[in-house]
Amino acid sequence: MTTTAVDSKEFRNVIGHFMSGVTIISTHFDGVDYGMTASSVCSLSLEPPMVVVCLNRQIPTQTAVSNAGVFAVNILSEKQGWLAERFGSRRDDKFDAVEVVRGNSNVPVLAGSLAHLRCRVVEKVEAGTHTVFMAEVTEAFSDDGRPLAYYRGAFGRFELQQNAEAYAVLRRAVLDRSYDVDTPLDPLRLVDDLGLPIEAVHDALTRLVADGLVQRQSFGYVQQPYDIERTQNSFEVKRIIDLAAADLTVGRVTPEQIDELQRLCDEIALQINGDEILDIDQYQDASAAFQEYLVGLTGNDMLIDTVRRLSIPSILTHVPGLRDTTPAHMGRNRQELVEAYRAADLERVKVILNRQSDLVTSEWALVIEALGGKL
Numbered sequence: 001m002t003t004t005a006v007d008s009k010e011f012r013n014v015i016g017h018f019m020s021g022v023t024i025i026s027t028h029f030d031g032v033d034y035g036m037t038a039s040s041v042c043s044l045s046l047e048p049p050m051v052v053v054c055l056n057r058q059i060p061t062q063t064a065v066s067n068a069g070v071f072a073v074n075i076l077s078e079k080q081g082w083l084a085e086r087f088g089s090r091r092d093d094k095f096d097a098v099e100v101v102r103g104n105s106n107v108p109v110l111a112g113s114l115a116h117l118r119c120r121v122v123e124k125v126e127a128g129t130h131t132v133f134m135a136e137v138t139e140a141f142s143d144d145g146r147p148l149a150y151y152r153g154a155f156g157r158f159e160l161q162q163n164a165e166a167y168a169v170l171r172r173a174v175l176d177r178s179y180d181v182d183t184p185l186d187p188l189r190l191v192d193d194l195g196l197p198i199e200a201v202h203d204a205l206t207r208l209v210a211d212g213l214v215q216r217q218s219f220g221y222v223q224q225p226y227d228i229e230r231t232q233n234s235f236e237v238k239r240i241i242d243l244a245a246a247d248l249t250v251g252r253v254t255p256e257q258i259d260e261l262q263r264l265c266d267e268i269a270l271q272i273n274g275d276e277i278l279d280i281d282q283y284q285d286a287s288a289a290f291q292e293y294l295v296g297l298t299g300n301d302m303l304i305d306t307v308r309r310l311s312i313p314s315i316l317t318h319v320p321g322l323r324d325t326t327p328a329h330m331g332r333n334r335q336e337l338v339e340a341y342r343a344a345d346l347e348r349v350k351v352i353l354n355r356q357s358d359l360v361t362s363e364w365a366l367v368i369e370a371l372g373g374k375l
């Protein structure tokens with residue numbers, strides 16, 4: 001046997017960078033259902049249609065597939081992470097409360113999967129700790145939905161770039177009130193405006209409905225109006241997250257992170273001249289980057305995601321005659337914040353965050369009131 005320079009721990013870590021989908025291999029043998037989570041599934045040939053799956057010889061499902069000679073590949077949707085967890089551990093109740101559909105040889109297919117293949121083993125090879133099964137596909141079915149992804153030991157979502165782009169651009173347009181709030185959003189016009197396919201536009205609209213920014217009505221999609229209460233709630237959630245992030249990070253950040261915060265603060269300052277904002281889009285991008293970096297110092301992606309999804313209007317700077325609560329003042333606030341972070345002065349950081357939040361909340365209430373209570 002030859003020795004290798006790569007130990008198994010290192011190999012596991014490195015190969016984990018290869019993102020994959022997630023399947024459950026299911027089979028039935030001797031009156032018993034078997035199933036296990038597997039990512040080592042790959043298409044082998046188109047004519048005839050064949051797949052390869054690699055199963056550890058110590059796993060009961062491997063023995064059952066070997067004996068039955070048939071199995072199914074259930075390709076999991078992003079909603080089935082719980083099934084991947086369940087079938088990825090040794091337990092006897094894997095199929096409890098799981099709806100299945102049986103085909104030839106009683107092999108169970110998991111209802112709600114994104115797709116499935118029924119397969120018949122034609123060849124198997126032993127390699128390392130695993131058996132490599134080569135199997136012919138006898139039935140193939142796919143449904144609409146999104147796949148479950150697996151990357152570096154964690155489950156996640158896969159997203160088409162065009163969908164991410166459509167969502168980001170449309171979300172911004174809605175927050176900016178780029179489209180008249182009293183007119184339904186026309187998907188075909190959005191296709192033209194964004195230069196993206198209709199599927200991406202529909203996906204973005206569906207997500208904006210879930211975010212509470214858009215409503216689906218019988219006559220189409222309409223933007224959810226901002227009122228004072230809704231806006232104040234969003235600002236309050238943001239305040240709580242900012243304060244919690246400060247609790248977790250002040251005094252624990254590295255000098256490099258403080259330098260980065262300062263750099264992001266300077267980027268905002270570049271867009272301010274006295275009380276005038278030079279480029280509104282760049283100013284908003286820079287402000288968002290600063291805010292997200294602060295929360296991101298916690299290392300908690302879900303917090304950043306929550307901040308991003310808050311329905312905080314960004315239209316203020318677009319309303320004629322109204323401006324972001326005196327840009328110069330906000331700029332000074334942010335600079336003070338960086339200095340308080342540098343001094344590891346938690347109390348000071350909290351005072352600034354509260355002051356900023358109070359200011360923006362009350363300013364917004366005035367704006368919405370001035371515009372008739374709704375925006």
Ligand SMILES: Cc1cc2nc3c(=O)[nH]c(=O)nc-3n(C[C@H](O)[C@H](O)[C@H](O)COP(=O)(O)O)c2cc1C
Nearest residue numbers: 036037038039040054055056059060088089090091
């Ligand atoms: C995302 C994921 C992918 C996996 N892929 C494979 C695989 O391709 N082959 C394999 O033998 N085990 C794989 N496993 C491990 C098995 O699912 C795990 O050993 C399971 O406990 C086997 O079922 P058993 O408990 O009934 O033996 C994977 C686990 C997870 C969570």
